[in-house]
Structure formats: C-alpha cells, structure tokens
Amino acid sequence: MSKKTDYILEQMIKAYLNEQNPIGSMLLQDSLNVPASTIRVYFKQLDSDGYISKLHASGGRIPTQKAMKYYWHQFFNYTFNTELEINSSLELLKVASENDLFCLVVDNNKVFLNEVLNIDNRFIILDFSQKQVLINFNDELNVLFNQIKGYEINDIKTILYRLNLLNILDEIENAFKNKIKFICGEKIFASIVKLSSFSSIMNAKLLDYFTSSLIYDELFLPEYMGVKIDCNFKQNKSTLVLAGSIFTDYENVLNQLREAI
Known part of the structure; x- marks a missing residue:
C-alpha cells in the first residue's frame, strides 16, 4: 500500500469512527483538501x-x-x-460502559518463587513473593520446584503446563486470583468470545491468549477484538485488557481515560 493510499484509508477510518456512517468522497474532500475525484480513485483501489466496501450504489x-x-x-504498535x-x-x-467494552485490570508486578519448604515429607510449601501455596509432597515435585526456585510465576506456570501438572497449576492460579484489580462487562465478554465457557476471565488466564498486544479470531467472534495495554492502575504496574467491537473507537476510549485522571 502506498503512503498516499494508506493516508486516505487512515483518514476514512477516522471519519467513520467519528460519524458511524458510510463515508463519501465529498466528506473527505472537505477535511483533507483533496479533490473528491482523486479520493474516488483511491477508494477504487x-x-x-x-x-473498504460500498453498501449501496450511491452511498x-x-x-x-x-x-x-x-x-x-498500526495504532497500537506504532502510534500509541x-x-x-x-x-x-x-x-x-x-x-467501559459507555463504549460497550469488557474491561479487565490485572496486577503486573513480578512474583517469584523464593523458597521451597519440605514439611516432613508430607507437604511442600511454595513461598512466593506475596503468599504461600501448599501442595502434597512427592519426590519428583520436590526436585522440580527446587530446580526452578527463583523463577518468575509465569515461567513456572508454563513449565507446569508443559509437564501436564495441571492440578498444581490450578492451585497456583487459584492462589493468585487476587491479581485481578478491576473487572466489568462480563456479559459483553460472554457474548463476543468463542469459548463456550468464559470462566478463565476470573483469573489471569485470559492474558495467556495474548501472544501480542492485539487478538482477533483466535479468541473472539468476527468483528470483535481484544487489546492488552500496560498501564499504571492506582499507581501500581498493571495490564489493562479491553475487548469489544472492532469498530469501537479505541483511541477515543484511551483519550477518555487520560482525561479522567
């Protein structure tokens, strides 16, 4: 795509997000000071x-x-x-309510496994930065956790998942449910997500779906999206997840949040 074509598309989308109506060449002509005939050439391309698509012959x-x-x-990777x-x-x-968005804020502070305590070969206490997790003892688990002592919790969760130690993984995730600092719009999420169950949003598992800052068809139904943004929530490092229509003006949403400071 040429720079000029890219610019015309960008301005057309901005106008559409603002107007929420089909955009004609005459409207862009007035805002861009570019002849409507020229804009129509780019529209055709x-x-x-x-x-872009045309709903009606004359629209x-x-x-x-x-x-x-x-x-x-382009916006979230290069502009924002x-x-x-x-x-x-x-x-x-x-x-979030005004823009029909699901919203989740998760504490982003790093959590490390500080100590592994063997209690009479009956239990293992996993001492993390913020709390302890108690699991039943066995030699293999004791060796494993001593080998990964000092690891960050997300790395530990990945290891447990790959080793199919899902029961231990669940215990650790349940212990850290309080990493969620804010959530709203659960009904919206349930209506736009592909999964038949959305219980994973009640802990930090939702973040595992994000291999980048944006996610579309991997998790959501057509015309919906999710975005993951690093932020400071009440002066704590956090991750903000917003999910809703792909045609929502997320730039305006972020501006609204900035103005609310």
Whole structure:
C-alpha cells in the first residue's frame, strides 16, 4: 500500500469512527483538501484490495474487518506509546460502559518463587513473593520446584503446563486470583468470545491468549477484538485488557481515560 493510499484509508477510518456512517468522497474532500475525484480513485483501489466496501450504489464506503485490523495494528504498535495512568475505578467503569467494552485490570508486578519448604515429607510449601501455596509432597515435585526456585510465576506456570501438572497449576492460579484489580462487562465478554465457557476471565488466564498486544479470531467472534495495554492502575504496574467491537473507537476510549485522571 502506498503512503498516499494508506493516508486516505487512515483518514476514512477516522471519519467513520467519528460519524458511524458510510463515508463519501465529498466528506473527505472537505477535511483533507483533496479533490473528491482523486479520493474516488483511491477508494477504487482500496475497494479492490478489500479494505473498504460500498453498501449501496450511491452511498459512501465503510471500512472492512481487514481495514480495521490493519488500522489498529498500526495504532497500537506504532502510534500509541504514552504510558496510561488510571486512578479511578468509577471512571474506568463509566468509560467501559459507555463504549460497550469488557474491561479487565490485572496486577503486573513480578512474583517469584523464593523458597521451597519440605514439611516432613508430607507437604511442600511454595513461598512466593506475596503468599504461600501448599501442595502434597512427592519426590519428583520436590526436585522440580527446587530446580526452578527463583523463577518468575509465569515461567513456572508454563513449565507446569508443559509437564501436564495441571492440578498444581490450578492451585497456583487459584492462589493468585487476587491479581485481578478491576473487572466489568462480563456479559459483553460472554457474548463476543468463542469459548463456550468464559470462566478463565476470573483469573489471569485470559492474558495467556495474548501472544501480542492485539487478538482477533483466535479468541473472539468476527468483528470483535481484544487489546492488552500496560498501564499504571492506582499507581501500581498493571495490564489493562479491553475487548469489544472492532469498530469501537479505541483511541477515543484511551483519550477518555487520560482525561479522567
């Protein structure tokens, strides 16, 4: 895509997110100071490439899912680089509700396995930075946890999953459920997620689906998306997850959160 075509698409999407109506060449002509005839040439190319579509013969264009995925990839990976400060749960709830979004805030502070204690060959106490986890003793587990002493909890969870020690993994995850600092919009999440059960949102498992800052069809139904953003929530390092329509104006959502400081 040429820089000019990319620019026309970007401005068309911004106009669509603002208007929530099909965008015509005349509307962009006024805002971009570019002749409508020139814009229509770019529209034709974007239509051919699958980035925009025309609902009616005489109507304007709307961005496709392909266009929105491209737009949000550019925005969150190259444009958005400001550290987000969130100091009010009420304001976060208000912004999420107004924009029909699922919202989750998870404590992002690092947690390490500090000590492994053998209690009379009956129990093993896993002493983490913030709390302890008690599991039944066996020699193999005792050796394993002593080998990974000092590891960060997410690395430990990955090891347990790969070794199929799912019962131990569940015990550790249940012990750290309080890493969730804020959650709202669970009904929205249930209506847009592919999974038949969404119990995983009640702990930090949801973050495991994010191999990058954005996620689409891997987890959500068509036309929906999720975004993961590092932030400071009430002055604590945290991860914010927002999920909703791919046509939601997430840039405006983030601006609303900034203004709520």
